[in-house]
Amino acid sequence: MGVSTSSPEKGISVVTVDFPPVNAVPVAGWFALADAVRAAGHDPEVRCVVLGARGRGFNAGVDIKEIQAQGRPALVGANRGCFEAFAAVYECEVPVVAAVQGFCLGGGIGLAGNADVIVAGDDAVFGLPELDRGALGAATHLSRLVPPHLMRALYYTSRTATAAELHAHGSVWRVVPSEELGAAALELAREIAAKDGELLRLAKAAINGIDPVDVRRSYRFEQGFTFEADVSGVADRIRDTFGKEGTSGG
Structure with missing residues (x-):
């Protein structure tokens, strides 16, 4: 349980998230994830990072039960933790492949949306x-996965899009049977890791440099409205009804 790092092949580091039962990540988990991704990218022997998860889903967002129990300090911690984890994926010195299975919700969109490439199981939403x-929050990152008007429709309705739909939009590289996800992600990582490591790092920095949206600033702007919703009491009113049903958010 928690965040772990493994090296299945030369040049590849796999960072795995495991917070049962649904991978709703607590505050400490977001910071641990950020540290793991940054450490993997900083390792001169690593040329590609695979970000994956154990369990039924890739990520269910923040642990709302933790926020309900601890109040505003946990909300601030979750905001900061998500900010650091999303930025760590985006700023990782080498390409990051997100291996997404099952549900990818809330904070999961922040992670997948900031990855360089997404490989998804056919059960992913x-x-x-x-x-x-x-x-x-995380409209910044959903905007990297779907066109603007679809992003708005998904955001306002809280609906999900399938891996096949995102593949049609070009944001998911490949959709595979869920049992083949790990192998497919490693296959792509292996192809990337075969390139020159120094040149890969330059390529990552160059591509980030030409991005039309500053994802850190954009997401930080969104977070201000999350905090405003909490201060105004709107968030508590909605979370109180949700708390009887589940544990995730974003």
Whole structure:
């Protein structure tokens, strides 16, 4: 349970998230994930990072039960933790392949949306149920996965899009049977890791440098509205109804 790192092949580091039962990540988990991704990318022997998860889903967002129990300190911690984890994926010195199975919700969109490439199982679904969770955020990252108007429709309705739909939009590289996800992600990572490591790092920095949206600033702007929803009492009103049903958010 927690965040672990393994090296299945030369040049490849796999960072795995495991917070049963649904990978709703606690505050400490987001910071641990950020540290693991940054450490893997900083390792001169690593040329590609695979970000994956154990269990039924890739990520269910923040642990809302933790926020309900601890109040505003946990909300601030979750905001900061998500900010650091999303930034760590985006700023990782080498390419990051997200291996997504099952549900990819809330904070999962922040991780997958900031990855360089996404390989998904055929059971994967992507969405931001934030309006149902008393939160806001990660529209920045959903905008990297689907066109603007579809992003708005998904955000306002809290609906999800399938891996096949995202593949049609070009944001998912490959959709495979869920049992083949790990092998497919490693296959792509192996192809990337075969390139010159120094040149790969330059390529990652160059591509980030030409991005039209500053994802850190954009997401930080969104987080201000999450905090405003909490201060105004709107978030608590919605979370109180949700708390009887589950544990995730974003």
